[in-house]
Amino acid sequence: MTKSPIGGNRSGRKLGQKVKKGKLKASSRRWLERHINDPYVQRAQLEGYRARAAFKLLEIDEKHKILAGAKRIIDLGAAPGSWSQIAAKVTTSTDADPRVAAIDFLEMDPIPGVRFLQMDFLDPQAPEKLKEAIGGAPDIVMSDMAAPTTGHRQTDHIRTMHLCEVAAHFAVEVLAEGGHFLAKTFQGGTERELLNMLKQNFRQVVHVKPASSRAESVEMFLLAKGFKGRHPAATDKAAEDAAAE
Numbered sequence: 001m002t003k004s005p006i007g008g009n010r011s012g013r014k015l016g017q018k019v020k021k022g023k024l025k026a027s028s029r030r031w032l033e034r035h036i037n038d039p040y041v042q043r044a045q046l047e048g049y050r051a052r053a054a055f056k057l058l059e060i061d062e063k064h065k066i067l068a069g070a071k072r073i074i075d076l077g078a079a080p081g082s083w084s085q086i087a088a089k090v091t092t093s094t095d096a097d098p099r100v101a102a103i104d105f106l107e108m109d110p111i112p113g114v115r116f117l118q119m120d121f122l123d124p125q126a127p128e129k130l131k132e133a134i135g136g137a138p139d140i141v142m143s144d145m146a147a148p149t150t151g152h153r154q155t156d157h158i159r160t161m162h163l164c165e166v167a168a169h170f171a172v173e174v175l176a177e178g179g180h181f182l183a184k185t186f187q188g189g190t191e192r193e194l195l196n197m198l199k200q201n202f203r204q205v206v207h208v209k210p211a212s213s214r215a216e217s218v219e220m221f222l223l224a225k226g227f228k229g230r231h232p233a234a235t236d237k238a239a240e241d242a243a244a245e
């Protein structure tokens with residue numbers, strides 16, 4: 001999703017009205033020009049995705065093959081819904097047999113096969129509600145969550161890193177063995193402690209910057225592949241291995 005400088009408008013309707021009335025500030029006009037000329041925005045419209053963010057997930061998948069065979073997927077920070085659209089397709093989720101659970105504190109238009117919770121993922125009740133909604137261990141927990149911007153770069157950075165950390169701990173709590181965790185992070189932002197925890201619990205941990213993630217953005221994705229499972233012995237051995245590295 002691309003954030004509008006006029007306040008999180010996703011549909012472009014309000015923006016369109018402001019353009020018509022000639023009320024745009026210079027920064028908004030620059031944003032709009034970039035948005036309109038963005039090839040990923042155009043492709044998203046052509047291919048029926050709700051956001052250009054779809055291509056970040058598709059590019060990561062092209063290289064790292066995480067989606068094929070996934071039966072259940074949890075999507076954190078889902079609105080407006082392009083990742084959930086992909087998840088519903090991959091899992092062949094339907095309203096009668098839902099296999100995708102999604103959460104966002106913003107509204108999201110319904111997607112067939114996606115159980116959507118409009119709530120804050122940091123709400124203490126969110127993990128249980130998501131588990132109930134998905135109805136079984138997910139093969140993928142993916143998070144595109146970014147904290148709402150305050151204008152103070154470091155604060156925004158810390159808040160998004162916190163979301164990434166909470167998402168990682170949730171993934172370790174719910175994933176099926178062999179499952180994957182994907183989350184938005186920032187360049188240079190992933191804490192060593194979090195990386196170590198992921199290395200203990202997953203076979204491979206990498207940082208990815210898809211081409212569709214704007215070059216000027218510090219956004220990156222953290223991908224942890226192949227969840228080792230919640231076997232205490234395996235976890236102890238993994239911890240020893242990670243500590244020895």
Ligand SMILES: C[S@@+](CC[C@H](N)C(=O)[O-])C[C@H]1O[C@@H](n2cnc3c(N)ncnc32)[C@H](O)[C@@H]1O
Nearest residue numbers: 053077079080081082083104105120121144145
């Ligand atoms: C980049 S957008 C996600 C775009 C989405 N992946 C897509 O493909 O349409 C990030 C989303 O994270 C949501 N978000 C941020 N913090 C959140 C939180 N604490 N709980 C739930 N959603 C959150 C925002 O409301 C926003 O909609």
